[in-house]
Amino acid sequence: MMLDIKDRTVVITGGATGIGLGLANACGQKGARLVIGEPRSARLDEAVSALKQRGYCAHGVVVDVTSAEQLEALAAEAFDTLGDVALVINNAGVGQRSGSVLDTPLEELQRVMAVNFQGVWQGCQVFGRRLLEQGDPAAIYNTGSENSFFVAVHNAAAYVASKHAVLGLTDALRSEMPAHIAVGMIAPGFVATELIPEAMRDLGMPVDEFAAITLPQILAGERYVVSHGYNQVRIDERYHSMRDAYTRSAPREEGDERYDVKQLRERYSR
Numbered sequence: 001m002m003l004d005i006k007d008r009t010v011v012i013t014g015g016a017t018g019i020g021l022g023l024a025n026a027c028g029q030k031g032a033r034l035v036i037g038e039p040r041s042a043r044l045d046e047a048v049s050a051l052k053q054r055g056y057c058a059h060g061v062v063v064d065v066t067s068a069e070q071l072e073a074l075a076a077e078a079f080d081t082l083g084d085v086a087l088v089i090n091n092a093g094v095g096q097r098s099g100s101v102l103d104t105p106l107e108e109l110q111r112v113m114a115v116n117f118q119g120v121w122q123g124c125q126v127f128g129r130r131l132l133e134q135g136d137p138a139a140i141y142n143t144g145s146e147n148s149f150f151v152a153v154h155n156a157a158a159y160v161a162s163k164h165a166v167l168g169l170t171d172a173l174r175s176e177m178p179a180h181i182a183v184g185m186i187a188p189g190f191v192a193t194e195l196i197p198e199a200m201r202d203l204g205m206p207v208d209e210f211a212a213i214t215l216p217q218i219l220a221g222e223r224y225v226v227s228h229g230y231n232q233v234r235i236d237e238r239y240h241s242m243r244d245a246y247t248r249s250a251p252r253e254e255g256d257e258r259y260d261v262k263q264l265r266e267r268y269s270r
Helices: 018-029 041-053 068-082 106-134 157-176 207-219 231-249 261-268
Strands: 009-013 033-038 058-062 085-090 138-143 181-186
Touching (some): 018 085, 033 068, 068 085, 106 181, 181 207
16 A cells, blocks of 8 residues: 655655755655754755745754654654654765775774664664554655665775665564554665765766655555666675575575574464
């Protein structure tokens, strides 16, 4: 069943620029009330003003997603002021100063993980609890990356690790939430946002095009929200390698399900 966001509230962190703003515009076109979070007050005011000029109902909250308290304030604006929240997109993210696993300082790893992973985790907690209490059909979508599936950006080990972590978090949350709350991950490829070096930015997919491709998938409750078709080549490379490893070293055999943790858990939880 398609999620109807008309006259309902949509919350987007990192919603003042890039993919977040593109999705805010797309949701506004469908009649949603918008609440966007952004740590830079000037950029937030600019985005809210632009959304209102398009005739959308838009509210902005200054929020650093590494702060649970500020996320609670964002949730209060969405649930207590506007109400009827349909969709939460944990989108805020940062790039990484170039660095390999061996060369990236611990402080840089912590900075990237604090926003890209911890911020998403806290957003899932804060908004997930509220959506459960609300009880209506809704959705939580987390912005990962093509780097959640394979290494697209080299010398950005902390960034790649953070986006792999978002994939694991999203799959775990999806298994925990009831059927009326859809959970999925947005996996952008090369999109023209501020995270892309300016010299290469024009080569990326335009934000509005990305939003037009991905919002219908979100509203349909897709597990993975995707955009760049060539990524299938990279994903096949990775999963063929995994499959080949099992075929060579751990082939299927009669009775091997006895070690399957999922089946064991289901059997002994009855």
